[in-house]
Amino acid sequence: MLYKGSCHCGKVAFEVKGEIGGVVRCNCSICARKGALLWAVPHEKLSLVAWGDDLGRYTFGKAQIAHRFCRTCGMHPFAEDVGEGWARTAYININCLDDVDIASIEVFEFDGRAA
Known part of the structure; x- marks a missing residue:
């Protein structure tokens, strides 16, 4: 399936292909503050x-992940x-995808603080 997503103001827009089987809620210092639900894709x-x-x-x-953000919004x-x-x-932060029923997606907790 092809999903379309963007930041709030739309200046950063993207498409992603795949099936959302579940997402991760990470408790690391940045993900917890963002409230992101992350879908890992190639x-x-x-x-x-x-x-x-x-x-x-x-x-x-350790600078292993580049957290991308919109400089405007x-x-x-x-x-x-x-x-x-x-x-x-x-x-992918599925909160930024169009037309996704987030309540129907299984959420897995990940202890990013311990990683």
């Missing part, structure tokens, strides 16, 4: 449609592995 399944200079990048700790629509190669993953 990075090549994510396509940016609009971004320009509005797509910001934030890393912390501040919304965090996705994150991605910073490494290169075929095994990269994108982490």
Whole structure:
């Protein structure tokens, strides 16, 4: 299935292909504050449609994940592995997807503070 998503103001827009089997609620310091529900997909399944200079990048700790955000509205629509190669993953914040019944999706708790 093809999903469309964006930040709040629409300056960062994307499409992602796949089936949402479940999502992760991470309790690490940034995810807990964002309230993100993350769907992991192979990075090549994510396509940016609009971004320009509005797509910001934030890393912390071991700097293994780039948390992406809109510089205009501040919304965090996705994150991605910073490494290169075929095994990269994108982490889609399903709260930023259009037409998704979030209540029907299974949520798995992840202890990111301990990771």
